[in-house]
Amino acid sequence: MASKLVRHRHLRALSSSSISINNHIRSPHFSNPNRAPLSFSYRLFSNASSSSSSSGGFQRPSSLKDLELAKFAAIAETWWDSEGPFKPLHVMNPTRLAFIRSTLCRHFSKDPNSAKPFEGLKIVDVGCGGGILSEPLARMGATVTGVDAVEKNIKIARIHADLDPVTSTIEYCCTTAEKLVEEDRKFDAVIALEVIEHVANPAEFCKSLAALTVPDGATVISTINRSMRSYATAIVAAEYLLHWLPKGTHEWSSFLTPEELVLILQRANITVREMAGFVYNPLTGRWSLSDDISVNFIAFGTKNCQ
Amino acid sequence: MHLTMFCTRVIARILYVNVSRLKVRHKHFCTDAATRVSGSNCGQPSPEHKETHDISNNIQHYDIAIVGGGMVGMALACSLASMPLTKHLNVAIIDSNPALGSRPYFNKDDPPDPRVSTVTPATISFFKDVGAWQYVEQHRHAYFDKMQVWDYTGLGYTRYNAQDINKEVLGCVVENKVLHGSLLSCIENTDFQKTIYPSRLSSMTLHPSPSSLGMDSTSSRPPLSSQRHLAKLELSDGNSLYTKLVVGADGGKSCVRELAGFKTTGWNYSQNAIICTVEHTIENGCAWQRFLPAGPIALLPMGDNFSNIVWTMNPKESTNRKLMNEDEFVKDVNNALDYGYGPHPTSSLFGSGEMFSWPRAGVTLSANDCFEVPPKVVKLASERLVFPLSLRHASDYVSKHVVLIGDAAHTVHPLAGQGVNMGFGDAFALSRVIAEGIAVGSDIGEVTMLKKYEAERKPANIMMMAILDGFQKAYSVDFGPLNILRAAALHGAHFISPIKRSIISYASGEQKLPLFT
Ligand SMILES: Cc1cc2nc3c(=O)[nH]c(=O)nc-3n(C[C@H](O)[C@H](O)[C@H](O)COP(=O)(O)OP(=O)(O)OC[C@H]3O[C@@H](n4cnc5c(N)ncnc54)[C@H](O)[C@@H]3O)c2cc1C
Numbered sequence: 001m002a003s004k005l006v007r008h009r010h011l012r013a014l015s016s017s018s019i020s021i022n023n024h025i026r027s028p029h030f031s032n033p034n035r036a037p038l039s040f041s042y043r044l045f046s047n048a049s050s051s052s053s054s055s056g057g058f059q060r061p062s063s064l065k066d067l068e069l070a071k072f073a074a075i076a077e078t079w080w081d082s083e084g085p086f087k088p089l090h091v092m093n094p095t096r097l098a099f100i101r102s103t104l105c106r107h108f109s110k111d112p113n114s115a116k117p118f119e120g121l122k123i124v125d126v127g128c129g130g131g132i133l134s135e136p137l138a139r140m141g142a143t144v145t146g147v148d149a150v151e152k153n154i155k156i157a158r159i160h161a162d163l164d165p166v167t168s169t170i171e172y173c174c175t176t177a178e179k180l181v182e183e184d185r186k187f188d189a190v191i192a193l194e195v196i197e198h199v200a201n202p203a204e205f206c207k208s209l210a211a212l213t214v215p216d217g218a219t220v221i222s223t224i225n226r227s228m229r230s231y232a233t234a235i236v237a238a239e240y241l242l243h244w245l246p247k248g249t250h251e252w253s254s255f256l257t258p259e260e261l262v263l264i265l266q267r268a269n270i271t272v273r274e275m276a277g278f279v280y281n282p283l284t285g286r287w288s289l290s291d292d293i294s295v296n297f298i299a300f301g302t303k304n305c306q
Numbered sequence: 307m308h309l310t311m312f313c314t315r316v317i318a319r320i321l322y323v324n325v326s327r328l329k330v331r332h333k334h335f336c337t338d339a340a341t342r343v344s345g346s347n348c349g350q351p352s353p354e355h356k357e358t359h360d361i362s363n364n365i366q367h368y369d370i371a372i373v374g375g376g377m378v379g380m381a382l383a384c385s386l387a388s389m390p391l392t393k394h395l396n397v398a399i400i401d402s403n404p405a406l407g408s409r410p411y412f413n414k415d416d417p418p419d420p421r422v423s424t425v426t427p428a429t430i431s432f433f434k435d436v437g438a439w440q441y442v443e444q445h446r447h448a449y450f451d452k453m454q455v456w457d458y459t460g461l462g463y464t465r466y467n468a469q470d471i472n473k474e475v476l477g478c479v480v481e482n483k484v485l486h487g488s489l490l491s492c493i494e495n496t497d498f499q500k501t502i503y504p505s506r507l508s509s510m511t512l513h514p515s516p517s518s519l520g521m522d523s524t525s526s527r528p529p530l531s532s533q534r535h536l537a538k539l540e541l542s543d544g545n546s547l548y549t550k551l552v553v554g555a556d557g558g559k560s561c562v563r564e565l566a567g568f569k570t571t572g573w574n575y576s577q578n579a580i581i582c583t584v585e586h587t588i589e590n591g592c593a594w595q596r597f598l599p600a601g602p603i604a605l606l607p608m609g610d611n612f613s614n615i616v617w618t619m620n621p622k623e624s625t626n627r628k629l630m631n632e633d634e635f636v637k638d639v640n641n642a643l644d645y646g647y648g649p650h651p652t653s654s655l656f657g658s659g660e661m662f663s664w665p666r667a668g669v670t671l672s673a674n675d676c677f678e679v680p681p682k683v684v685k686l687a688s689e690r691l692v693f694p695l696s697l698r699h700a701s702d703y704v705s706k707h708v709v710l711i712g713d714a715a716h717t718v719h720p721l722a723g724q725g726v727n728m729g730f731g732d733a734f735a736l737s738r739v740i741a742e743g744i745a746v747g748s749d750i751g752e753v754t755m756l757k758k759y760e761a762e763r764k765p766a767n768i769m770m771m772a773i774l775d776g777f778q779k780a781y782s783v784d785f786g787p788l789n790i791l792r793a794a795a796l797h798g799a800h801f802i803s804p805i806k807r808s809i810i811s812y813a814s815g816e817q818k819l820p821l822f823t
């Protein structure tokens with residue numbers, strides 16, 4: 001109880017820009033009990049060439065991790081089956097959209113009572129998969145671009161979005177964040193949910209996201225924490241016991257902790273202003289937002305001007 | 307403990323990060339680079355995609371089609387019209403009832419219609435929220451703050467007072483046509499986009515084949531396991547329309563329920579109710595209910611010197627009483643509400659309750675109220691309507707694109723006047739779930755969203771139905787000597803305040819699970 005309060009107060013403090021430097025802070029390095037600090041910093045701060053353990057040491061300035069992509073391509077047909085492998089994303093969707101709605105409405109001074117509060121905002125959904133997130137964003141009025149590295153996902157997303165005139169306006173393309181940067185695309189908000197744990201180099205990936213964001217624009221990222229609890233719930237329970245996710249969907253060692261995410265975003269010139277956890281209640285089968293960030297968490301940041 | 311440490315560390319690190327930000331700041335220089343609309347392989351939807359929606363362009367598309375513009379269907383429409391997140395919805399209302407086509411007009415001098423509802427404080431506040439109660443108040447309505455329940459054995463009685471539950475009223479009796487007309491007036495006075503189809507639903511296609519929607523049916527596309535098309539409704543006048551969500555508000559014999567293939571459970575009681583309006587020489591300010599060997603008789607205040615009668619009995623008796631002459635009927639009613647079938651209950655008859663040793667703590671004020679005899683009926687003021695009692699409940703309220711509300715989902719006998727209140731509760735819950743769905747960009751025909759409505763309403767409705775059925779069972783059989791237990795139950799309810807309070811608050815729609823909280 002008390003611990004939650006502490007954390008909560010802290011998360012609040014994040015959103016206020018004047019954070020005083022505290023004398024008690026004396027831990028410049030990360031010591032995660034679950035992982036050797038060395039290998040961790042190696043992975044995070046190495047450059048792209050030394051990062052790809054699973055793409056066979058193939059050097060390219062890209063976030064792609066072929067093995068990860070193959071896993072998604074294999075189950076692409078099931079994106080819109082709300083009882084299928086992507087069920088967790090479907091069930092979590094209202095909760096994470098509630099977070100996005102409230103943070104973006106506040107940041108862009110949009111009317112929270114409007115049915116289409118995102119009207120006038122250009123949003124890119126990076127790693128959009130079948131469009132589970134892109135479609136609600138379009139219904140909320142945003143001009144949405146969805147990109148994914150897997151061609152099959154984009155095809156599924158296109159067909160599904162075309163079923164409804166409102167979502168048929170979504171621009172889908174099979175590409176990566178880096179390529180969009182090369183094309184000099186800019187968006188008011190850049191969103192990448194449940195993607196960063198699948199990319200080869202999270203730090204580079206965040207830099208691409210930042211480069212796509214207009215000054216004072218927003219970036220929203222969600223992922224799974226690298227904690228013992230996340231190992232237990234996200235991998236053992238979701239993949240092996242409940243069979244929600246195909247086995248091997250997640251590689252625990254590539255998960256980021258909230259503080260790591262904040263740090264790499266900071267280095268990419270994005271200041272995290274709000275963070276929340278998702279907790280699952282097995283009795284109601286629902287997810288809700290909480291200050292418990294120990295398993296799934298979502299962060300909202302803004303791009304620093306200049 | 308462990309968690310606390312973790313959190314403190316998080317704080318420390320994030321603060322550290324914020325400090326370090328000062329150093330890296332200058333690295334990025336944001337430019338206002340012009341944004342290009344289409345990148346390399348990014349395509350806007352191709353023309354063939356556009357076409358898919360125009361193929362059926364002579365058929366209207368709606369967000370929601372409400373089948374059945376009765377009290378509950380109109381309550382849903384009003385609620386949608388009143389909320390910022392739903393008022394933009396494009397809604398069709400399908401009902402051949404001519405009342406929907408005309409501005410409601412009621413002559414104050416006409417005696418009240420016998421079709422009335424006892425609306426609970428929860429329903430009243432719902433009507434106030436949507437802006438419809440002001441129209442009810444312009445017409446005849448009767449608040450009551452007292453209720454007396456007793457039975458023919460003369461052993462027990464109980465009186466309820468609004469002040470027992472810190473309320474000003476226990477409920478309000480309103481003619482159904484006034485409730486309906488008020489909802490109609492309320493919606494007429496908004497700029498809500500609604501289209502009324504004066505017709506009836508005749509068929510419904512929930513999952514049109516892809517080709518019927520002009521969808522690309524060329525081979526290579528993988529099958530989508532949950533296709534999200536529109537539902538197509540065909541009406542008896544030959545019109546048809548497409549909609550994202552079909553709301554079945556078409557009453558106990560719901561056509562939507564049948565076409566969507568929802569199963570129901572239920573039974574008919576071999577009982578009928580006679581309803582009619584009666585007149586007194588004075589104004590009645592209390593709701594009365596007396597249990598007779600064949601079923602209860604209720605006398606509800608209707609305003610002025612009028613009351614409403616809902617009298618349950620076996621079918622043969624009901625036929626007789628419908629056909630008998632007025633004077634005889636009035637005599638029967640007065641008899642049933644006074645000395646007929648048994649003596650008045652007196653507290654002395656029941657002793658001081660020692661037989662059952664009821665706890666005496668927390669005796670409410672009304673426990674000291676004396677038994678009263680209802681005002682005499684002097685005249686029959688309407689025709690006598692007879693209808694059979696039944697209980698019916700749909701095993702599901704929702705499926706993809708379809709949702710049931712009101713009597714379409716559950717029909718109860720009017721014993722406690724709960725029928726329509728349950729329906730208003732449904733309408734309110736559904737409109738809120740839709741608003742919440744719209745807030746997060748959900749597709750309003752999506753079943754996971756609709757399931758939230760079902761999860762909220764089903765337990766509440768089943769509980770209410772079980773209570774009403776229990777009441778019905780307990781009072782429809784003459785247990786002879788066992789009547790004393792029934793009387794004890796009534797008497798007990800009279801004295802055990804906390805339980806009684808929750809019984810009343812449940813009946814007035816304030817509480818969800820009275821028996822377990
Ligand atoms: C005779 C009678 C007396 C009652 N007395 C009481 C009472 O005293 N107290 C109480 O609380 N409750 C009473 N009830 C129950 C109460 O009236 C209902 O609970 C309430 O009317 C339910 O409202 P509803 O809108 O769900 O359904 P309804 O009022 O039945 O409305 C259904 C609407 O759907 C329309 N419809 C039906 N089929 C189609 C179709 N295929 N296409 C298009 N439209 C269609 C009908 O025209 C109607 O307007 C009584 C019911 C009856 C039948």
Ligand SMILES: C[S@@+](CC[C@H](N)C(=O)[O-])C[C@H]1O[C@@H](n2cnc3c(N)ncnc32)[C@H](O)[C@@H]1O
Nearest residue numbers: 063064072127128129132148149150193194198
């Ligand atoms: C778990 S899914 C999340 C889908 C979607 N963002 C959501 O939350 O509903 C991860 C998606 O990211 C895509 N992906 C993985 N690495 C990527 C990369 N480097 N660039 C773009 N997309 C990537 C995968 O193809 C997959 O569709």
